[in-house]
Amino acid sequence: MLAAALIIVGANAFAQKTFQELGQISRLNRGVSGLRSMADGEHYTVSRGNAVIRHSYTDESVCDTLYRGRFSSYELSPAEDMIVLGTNFRPVYRRSFYADYNIAQLSNGRTVQSLKDVRDLSLSPDSKKIAYSKDNNLYVGELGGEARAITNDGEWNKIINGTADWVYEEEYGFTKGYAFSPDSKKIAYLRFDESEVPMFEMMRFDGELYNKPYTFKYPKAGDRNSTVELWLYDIASGSKSRIDVGPQTDQYVPFISWTPAGELYFFRINRKQNHFEVVLCRKDGTQKVIYDETSPTYVERPALSTIRFVDGDRFIVQNETLTGWNHIYLHSVEKGLITPLTSGEWQVTSVVEATDDRVYYMSTETSPLRRNLYSVDYKGKKKQRLTEKDGTYSISPSKGMKYYISNYISATSAREVELRDGKGKLIRTLVENPEMEERLKSLPKKEFFTFTTERGDALNAYIIKPLDFDPQKKYPVLLTQYSGPGSQQVADSFSLGWENVMVAHGYIVVCCDGRGTGYMGEKFKKQTYGNLGALEVEDQISFARYMASQPYVDADRIGIYGWSYGGFMALGCALKGDGLFKMSIAVAPVTSWRYYDTIYTEIYNDLPQDNPAGYDDNSPINFADRLSDRTKLLIMHGTADDNVHFQNTVEMCHALNRAGKQYDMMIYPDQNHSMAPSYSTLIREKMIQYTLDNL
Numbered sequence: 001m002l003a004a005a006l007i008i009v010g011a012n013a014f015a016q017k018t019f020q021e022l023g024q025i026s027r028l029n030r031g032v033s034g035l036r037s038m039a040d041g042e043h044y045t046v047s048r049g050n051a052v053i054r055h056s057y058t059d060e061s062v063c064d065t066l067y068r069g070r071f072s073s074y075e076l077s078p079a080e081d082m083i084v085l086g087t088n089f090r091p092v093y094r095r096s097f098y099a100d101y102n103i104a105q106l107s108n109g110r111t112v113q114s115l116k117d118v119r120d121l122s123l124s125p126d127s128k129k130i131a132y133s134k135d136n137n138l139y140v141g142e143l144g145g146e147a148r149a150i151t152n153d154g155e156w157n158k159i160i161n162g163t164a165d166w167v168y169e170e171e172y173g174f175t176k177g178y179a180f181s182p183d184s185k186k187i188a189y190l191r192f193d194e195s196e197v198p199m200f201e202m203m204r205f206d207g208e209l210y211n212k213p214y215t216f217k218y219p220k221a222g223d224r225n226s227t228v229e230l231w232l233y234d235i236a237s238g239s240k241s242r243i244d245v246g247p248q249t250d251q252y253v254p255f256i257s258w259t260p261a262g263e264l265y266f267f268r269i270n271r272k273q274n275h276f277e278v279v280l281c282r283k284d285g286t287q288k289v290i291y292d293e294t295s296p297t298y299v300e301r302p303a304l305s306t307i308r309f310v311d312g313d314r315f316i317v318q319n320e321t322l323t324g325w326n327h328i329y330l331h332s333v334e335k336g337l338i339t340p341l342t343s344g345e346w347q348v349t350s351v352v353e354a355t356d357d358r359v360y361y362m363s364t365e366t367s368p369l370r371r372n373l374y375s376v377d378y379k380g381k382k383k384q385r386l387t388e389k390d391g392t393y394s395i396s397p398s399k400g401m402k403y404y405i406s407n408y409i410s411a412t413s414a415r416e417v418e419l420r421d422g423k424g425k426l427i428r429t430l431v432e433n434p435e436m437e438e439r440l441k442s443l444p445k446k447e448f449f450t451f452t453t454e455r456g457d458a459l460n461a462y463i464i465k466p467l468d469f470d471p472q473k474k475y476p477v478l479l480t481q482y483s484g485p486g487s488q489q490v491a492d493s494f495s496l497g498w499e500n501v502m503v504a505h506g507y508i509v510v511c512c513d514g515r516g517t518g519y520m521g522e523k524f525k526k527q528t529y530g531n532l533g534a535l536e537v538e539d540q541i542s543f544a545r546y547m548a549s550q551p552y553v554d555a556d557r558i559g560i561y562g563w564s565y566g567g568f569m570a571l572g573c574a575l576k577g578d579g580l581f582k583m584s585i586a587v588a589p590v591t592s593w594r595y596y597d598t599i600y601t602e603i604y605n606d607l608p609q610d611n612p613a614g615y616d617d618n619s620p621i622n623f624a625d626r627l628s629d630r631t632k633l634l635i636m637h638g639t640a641d642d643n644v645h646f647q648n649t650v651e652m653c654h655a656l657n658r659a660g661k662q663y664d665m666m667i668y669p670d671q672n673h674s675m676a677p678s679y680s681t682l683i684r685e686k687m688i689q690y691t692l693d694n695l
Helices: 019-024 166-172 434-440 498-504 522-528 534-548 565-576 598-605 612-616 620-626 647-658 680-694
Strands: 043-048 051-056 063-068 073-076 082-091 097-105 111-123 129-134 137-142 159-161 178-180 186-193 199-203 213-217 227-234 240-243 256-258 264-270 275-281 287-294 307-309 314-319 327-332 336-340 348-354 358-363 372-377 392-397 403-410 413-421 426-431 446-452 458-464 475-480 508-513 553-563 583-587 632-638 664-668
Touching: 019 680, 063 082, 082 111, 129 178, 137 186, 166 598, 178 256, 186 256, 287 314, 314 348, 327 348, 348 392, 358 392, 372 392, 413 434, 458 534, 475 498, 475 534, 498 508, 498 680, 508 534, 522 534, 534 553, 534 565, 553 565, 553 680, 565 583, 565 620, 565 632, 583 680, 620 647, 632 647, 632 680, 664 680
Parallel strands: 475 508, 475 553, 553 583, 583 632, 632 664
Antiparallel strands: 043 051, 051 063, 073 082, 082 097, 097 111, 111 129, 129 137, 159 186, 178 186, 186 227, 199 213, 227 240, 256 264, 264 275, 275 287, 307 314, 314 327, 327 336, 348 358, 358 372, 392 403, 403 413, 413 426, 446 458, 458 508
């Protein structure tokens, strides 16, 4: 689950009193679009308007246009002699889409192949073959020729080949369920049998006299998942074989890939998600578990980047269960664990690159609120910090990490994009934002502090006060939060949303990351396991009480807002707050975890069959009668939300109605979980006006 609040980065929005005005100035905090490193490690490409431009890392004068024309996305072929251009994107769910593709030669612009209405297209490592999915079947062929379907049993709501089902896409964050071998001779793919997954119907309101529902397979907590198989296809012979993924069918096989030595491996996770394995498929047909991680609660959902091979034998892995902090470990296929590469009461947030002699990674070593780039050798020695400022960096490395492009921002600094060499030395600045930087000097600052709850827990928080703040006056407070497991809202980064408009109207905006949120260690994060919504609500209420006690706060005017998990929290706080909150806005809220999907819900709350109290005791539906008459409640939801179903809001309304409670509601027909872009401004301006009227 992801927070769906629109974030606009950049500009003097604190002086703006409408969300529309805020959006008009977002362009001030410029960045770099479509950045890609090229295979030679000496050049990179960017998209600029309708063109793809190649630049030299070292020579600013070297700049040439690789392609000019209409496109929505681009990728260079592995051999970098062709460009794959995507257009006419038609979304399916959050990450999936159908699109049209044109593959052209860079030397002369000649079209090699055009494809319409396909998904998950990619070229083989040798750039001679193509693969994509269509109508739930996987197609493979020679580039420029006719691709053939290597599966023929694909059927909507039954069998999916080479593409993820709904819940894998949403929770594991991928759609492409296949991978070419390094020599381009084989292709491994996942086959999802979702025949036994319960069907969900979502009504679409399209203006017809008789509406028809959109149906898709959505496994709610405790229900059946897809049965996932792994297959291997030999492209030359056309033969295929099924790979053994273990005796259990009620499990997850989320990622497949290949080692540099050309051996297939896959991830395997049990249904309770407290046992994670990486299984290597030897060329002789045998298998070996090369990594195994268990936890009494859960193992954090892995990404494909959790494992990264250095060579044919050694690989690095990120693990938080060994020490309680996410760190990097060097392993060997043959020998197992070799050595930890990082350690300490801080955590690695991502691996940027692994070269022959060093690993480059982002971490929270200076503060949980910040991200900096470091490197370390394969003995865990000679650690170097490569980014010097406090704030938040994101890094785009060249191949081999000879150079990297850093994207820096902080709560008090405009975006800055720099090109540096692998040792951190500045080569040149690519983007500066002097106008934004100048405006920031006169804007209210996000002030960070540590708040201690009544029970003694130290939590990270921030406060934004109006520009003309007077400590002798009393101000209303808007508490914004998300609060989901492993998430973070209190970060040293600059962002603007509708809440900042409220600051311009004389409101104080505050935020606090309670127990269960991320980057504070495994123990802090996993306290909420099996009891979602209990400790989180307790912490936000404690924070609201703390704010109410401040001499500059009007204790009778405290409101709370949240979207998705944050909406679940906004409801819980409003209902359990005993009238503490004068206003609550809940957008696309979960109202019972029984209504949400298997992977997300069960990893944090166990299965409902094994933990019914963890589902029911904290469901806002079950204590709707506790809504105070002084609390103004606004619930907002899109009817076509395939993620947090509109059902959640309907059942909440049933409960409130039965309890005789008054509340406000806004429905957005045929809108999904983010309700963007169609209603982005309308929704935020509704929340702004509702806050002005009721807080």
